[in-house]
Amino acid sequence: MSHSPFAENLRAPYYAVIFSSLRTPGDNDYAATAERMLALASAMPGFLGVESVRGADGFGITVSYWQDEASIAAWRKHAEHLPVQERGKREWYEHYELRIARVERTSSSPPSGK
Amino acid sequence: MSHSPFAENLRAPYYAVIFSSLRTPGDNDYAATAERMLALASAMPGFLGVESVRGADGFGITVSYWQDEASIAAWRKHAEHLPVQERGKREWYEHYELRIARVERTSSSPPSGK
Numbered sequence: 001m002s003h004s005p006f007a008e009n010l011r012a013p014y015y016a017v018i019f020s021s022l023r024t025p026g027d028n029d030y031a032a033t034a035e036r037m038l039a040l041a042s043a044m045p046g047f048l049g050v051e052s053v054r055g056a057d058g059f060g061i062t063v064s065y066w067q068d069e070a071s072i073a074a075w076r077k078h079a080e081h082l083p084v085q086e087r088g089k090r091e092w093y094e095h096y097e098l099r100i101a102r103v104e105r106t107s108s109s110p111p112s113g114k
Numbered sequence: 115m116s117h118s119p120f121a122e123n124l125r126a127p128y129y130a131v132i133f134s135s136l137r138t139p140g141d142n143d144y145a146a147t148a149e150r151m152l153a154l155a156s157a158m159p160g161f162l163g164v165e166s167v168r169g170a171d172g173f174g175i176t177v178s179y180w181q182d183e184a185s186i187a188a189w190r191k192h193a194e195h196l197p198v199q200e201r202g203k204r205e206w207y208e209h210y211e212l213r214i215a216r217v218e219r220t221s222s223s224p225p226s227g228k
């Protein structure tokens with residue numbers, strides 16, 4: 001990818017939504033929908049960034065970062081996001097775990113470690 | 115894999131260590147060391163579970179779950195873990211971000227959604 005996969009330089013405290021999921025086989029509009037949801041989420045007030053990875057076995061983790069719980073709640077209730085959440089439960093995920101967590105402390109690798 | 119990739123049935127509040135990283139090329143003992151660290155961490159008091167995935171591009175997210183901050187601090191100071199952390203900074207990671215977060219609310223996919 002052309003941009004950093006990291007959400008960097010965020011200042012705690014803030015919130016993380018940790019979404020771990022196992023995909024069902026086949027795409028079934030998943031990729032295009034995920035891209036659309038990312039564009040919508042990124043435009044929401046309080047959105048700080050996202051980190052996401054999925055392995056060849058279909059297991060993936062996406063962590064989105066938000067300023068506060070109200071921002072997360074607003075995104076969860078977004079009119080275009082709601083039916084997508086239902087479709088995810090029904091069609092795209094064998095299983096998922098969703099966690100809302102308050103980021104309290106952070107560190108990162110030294111800037112010139114190499 | 116033969117076991118579930120999910121850390122399931124944890125009861126909030128608990129803590130998450132969100133470790134996002136970009137690997138350097140080559141293995142350089144990384145895989146064996148990671149396996150050893152997982153075995154050690156799993157035996158620590160307060161360890162609740164772990165979820166981990168790395169993509170073909172070298173970017174990965176590992177989230178480990180712990181009962182409290184004291185458990186996380188004890189693991190960080192573990193005598194065999196300390197030199198491995200230093201080696202990670204020096205050798206295995208182009209970059210990483212580490213976040214300690216308090217998990218406040220959780221949900222998961224319906225048990226019989228399919």
